[in-house]
Amino acid sequence: MIKVSTLAECMAEGRSPEILFWVGCAGSFDERAKKITKAFVKILHNAGVDFAVLGAEESCSGDPAKRAGNEFLFQMQAMTNIEIMNAYEVKKIVTTCPHCFNTLKNEYPELGGKYEVIHHTQLLRDLLDDGRMTIAEGTFKGKRITYHDPCYLGRANNIYEAPRELIKKLDAELVEMKSCKSRGLCCGAGGAQMFKEPENGKKDINIERTEQALETQPDIIAAGCPFCNTMLSDGVKNKEKEDSLAVLDLAEMIATAKDL
Amino acid sequence: MLLDLLPNIIFILLLLTAAGFFAKNVGRIKRNIYLGKSIDRTDQPKERWGNMARIALGQSKMVKRPIAGILHVVVYVGFILINIELLEIVVDGIVGTHRIFAPFLGGFYNILIASFEICAALVLIAVILFWCRRNVIKIQRFWKDEMKGWPKLDADLILYFEVVLMGLFLTMNGADLAIQTYYPDAPHYAQAGSFPVSQFIAPLFEGSDLSSIILIERIAWWMHIIGIFFFLNYLYYSKHLHILLAFPNTFFADLRPKGQFNNNANVTAEVQLMMDPNADPYAAIDDSAEVEKFGASDVMDLNQVQLLNAYTCTECGRCTSECPANQTGKKLSPRKVMMDTRDRLTEVGNNIEKNKGQFVDDGKQLLGDYISHEELWACTSCNACVEACPVDIDPLSIIMEMRQYLVMEESAAPSDLNNMMSNIENNGAPWPFNQQDRANWAQEL
Numbered sequence: 001m002i003k004v005s006t007l008a009e010c011m012a013e014g015r016s017p018e019i020l021f022w023v024g025c026a027g028s029f030d031e032r033a034k035k036i037t038k039a040f041v042k043i044l045h046n047a048g049v050d051f052a053v054l055g056a057e058e059s060c061s062g063d064p065a066k067r068a069g070n071e072f073l074f075q076m077q078a079m080t081n082i083e084i085m086n087a088y089e090v091k092k093i094v095t096t097c098p099h100c101f102n103t104l105k106n107e108y109p110e111l112g113g114k115y116e117v118i119h120h121t122q123l124l125r126d127l128l129d130d131g132r133m134t135i136a137e138g139t140f141k142g143k144r145i146t147y148h149d150p151c152y153l154g155r156a157n158n159i160y161e162a163p164r165e166l167i168k169k170l171d172a173e174l175v176e177m178k179s180c181k182s183r184g185l186c187c188g189a190g191g192a193q194m195f196k197e198p199e200n201g202k203k204d205i206n207i208e209r210t211e212q213a214l215e216t217q218p219d220i221i222a223a224g225c226p227f228c229n230t231m232l233s234d235g236v237k238n239k240e241k242e243d244s245l246a247v248l249d250l251a252e253m254i255a256t257a258k259d260l
Numbered sequence: 261m262l263l264d265l266l267p268n269i270i271f272i273l274l275l276l277t278a279a280g281f282f283a284k285n286v287g288r289i290k291r292n293i294y295l296g297k298s299i300d301r302t303d304q305p306k307e308r309w310g311n312m313a314r315i316a317l318g319q320s321k322m323v324k325r326p327i328a329g330i331l332h333v334v335v336y337v338g339f340i341l342i343n344i345e346l347l348e349i350v351v352d353g354i355v356g357t358h359r360i361f362a363p364f365l366g367g368f369y370n371i372l373i374a375s376f377e378i379c380a381a382l383v384l385i386a387v388i389l390f391w392c393r394r395n396v397i398k399i400q401r402f403w404k405d406e407m408k409g410w411p412k413l414d415a416d417l418i419l420y421f422e423v424v425l426m427g428l429f430l431t432m433n434g435a436d437l438a439i440q441t442y443y444p445d446a447p448h449y450a451q452a453g454s455f456p457v458s459q460f461i462a463p464l465f466e467g468s469d470l471s472s473i474i475l476i477e478r479i480a481w482w483m484h485i486i487g488i489f490f491f492l493n494y495l496y497y498s499k500h501l502h503i504l505l506a507f508p509n510t511f512f513a514d515l516r517p518k519g520q521f522n523n524n525a526n527v528t529a530e531v532q533l534m535m536d537p538n539a540d541p542y543a544a545i546d547d548s549a550e551v552e553k554f555g556a557s558d559v560m561d562l563n564q565v566q567l568l569n570a571y572t573c574t575e576c577g578r579c580t581s582e583c584p585a586n587q588t589g590k591k592l593s594p595r596k597v598m599m600d601t602r603d604r605l606t607e608v609g610n611n612i613e614k615n616k617g618q619f620v621d622d623g624k625q626l627l628g629d630y631i632s633h634e635e636l637w638a639c640t641s642c643n644a645c646v647e648a649c650p651v652d653i654d655p656l657s658i659i660m661e662m663r664q665y666l667v668m669e670e671s672a673a674p675s676d677l678n679n680m681m682s683n684i685e686n687n688g689a690p691w692p693f694n695q696q697d698r699a700n701w702a703q704e705l
């Protein structure tokens with residue numbers, strides 16, 4: 001049993017943890033995404049990272065509201081979150097959600113929330129590079145893994161390499177889809193699309209992207225975003241491939257490799 | 261005597277007319293762009309000049325698609341180099357000389373003319389290949405719905421234009437070479453230039469009398485320069501302004517990470533007031549302040565860089581071909597967003613001209629009359645369009661501002677999104693879960 005502290009508890013104990021793990025709404029509530037959260041926390045714990053969460057004091061970053069056009073709701077959310085984080089004197093944040101990552105990193109500073117924000121794949125890469133974490137080869141050795149670039153990590157923030165380095169560290173074979181990196185195709189969830197029905201068309205975007213992934217004949221589709229994960233998992237189910245093909249977050253893969 | 265000067269006078273009149281019309285069109289573009297909200301994009305000048313040098317001058321984003329990219333570089337380099345020749349043509353036209361630079365440049369002149377000829381030939385080939393891509397191979401992005409009618413014709417006309425101009429340029433040189441070769445004593449036509457391409461045209465004139473060849477040379481010379489004057493003024497009515505505007509457009513492009521969207525400053529002021537425990541809730545509202553509109557429903561609500569974007573777009577469609585919504589058959593096309601913005605802006609500009617400098621409400625706006633709700637709601641904000649644009653146009657910012665208008669001014673979000681937003685308001689999450697349960701996962705470790 002791992003004990004996850006909240007910042008409120010830390011403050012009461014007079015501790016100020018090194019880094020805040022921003023869990024995000026998907027990571028907190030979505031059954032699939034909660035597995036990513038738990039895998040990541042196990043890794044943090046195992047690597048001895050001094051972290052805490054906000055717990056019930058965390059609230060939606062406001063990303064879907066802003067991208068849906070509700071700037072007012074976004075800024076209400078942002079300023080409430082900023083007020084809380086500033087009260088705890090938060091300096092550094094890690095998050096498993098590229099949408100939260102982008103919003104916290106790029107859109108909060110103007111509103112008074114200035115933090116060093118990193119994506120969990122960056123933290124995991126750093127832990128490996130610093131030797132604070134090691135992975136014994138085995139579990140994923142030789143597996144064909146294709147990596148789907150989340151728009152808000154890739155194009156939006158030019159982070160293409162950290163997740164790929166992790167896959168290579170797992171001794172797996174990284175196979176690229178025909179549109180990858182800066183030309184990566186969206187999973188279909190961004191811009192608040194996750195929460196609405198798609199407009200009429202000839203296909204759903206997640207199906208198109210899943211087909212691109214299947215063309216690489218992967219054993220695993222790696223994702224770095226809980227929403228991409230959901231969209232691609234749905235796509236794989238739609239293609240009736242869920243028995244032979246897993247959609248996994250990089251944190252889950254590392255946790256598995258480390259047998260956590 | 262006066263009759264001798266007639267060609268010079270005609271030329272000068274044509275030149276002045278072309279320059280005058282062009283200046284007028286530039287004025288129109290400037291006036292229309294200034295209808296937008298001002299925005300300061302002059303920070304980080306080093307990065308901005310660098311972007312302009314790399315992306316506009318250096319075509320770095322263009323060559324990401326190598327075939328179209330390299331063909332485009334050929335046309336672009338040809339266009340710039342041949343413009344040097346234009347300088348001589350204009351001086352010759354005004355003064356009544358022929359190849360005035362030749363005596364000054366000597367051997368270098370021959371190198372120049374030879375390279376112009378090679379450029380012209382390469383441009384000719386590239387333009388024919390461009391035409392084939394559009395009309396024979398029928399590359400999908402050139403055949404989307406928004407390209408039907410004028411945009412398709414416009415694109416083809418520009419290609420025909422370039423073929424004709426290059427043809428005239430080479431004919432003019434070929435006839436000149438024929439005169440120099442077969443009538444070396446002909447007055448006015450000195451031995452000048454080196455003609456690696458039109459040497460194959462010159463023999464066609466062998467045996468013709470001097471006056472016919474001169475006539476052909478003169479016709480080609482005049483048609484070529486008149487064609488260029490015409491093309492200069494066709495720009496405003498076409499999609500082709502990118503040859504000029506790509507430079508300011510890349511300079512003024514957003515330098516922030518693509519994921520960073522604007523925080524609306526008016527909203528910030530309001531939210532700060534709401535969250536300020538010392539604010540007086542009964543304070544008198546300042547009536548004098550103009551009520552600020554949230555988001556954009558028409559071109560005047562957009563900023564000047566967004567409007568510059570609209571004029572810069574040359575309808576290549578790389579944005580649309582990368583758009584996930586468009587790829588899967590939705591109505592959204594980022595290129596159409598830019599074309600609509602430009603067309604509406606032109607319409608507003610014409611309205612202002614008709615009404616003595618004042619815009620008179622025409623009952624139309626960009627939102628609804630040009631861009632539908634359905635298009636706007638299909639966007640995933642993935643930035644593929646922004647990434648794809650070879651000249652740094654940002655269709656996404658326009659889409660987002662129009663969504664902001666729809667939601668904040670008209671409460672016209674799709675009902676699913678209204679549910680999502682009320683969940684965030686009530687529970688701090690887009691789904692109907694209790695905020696107190698946020699950390700329940702931690703019990704399952």
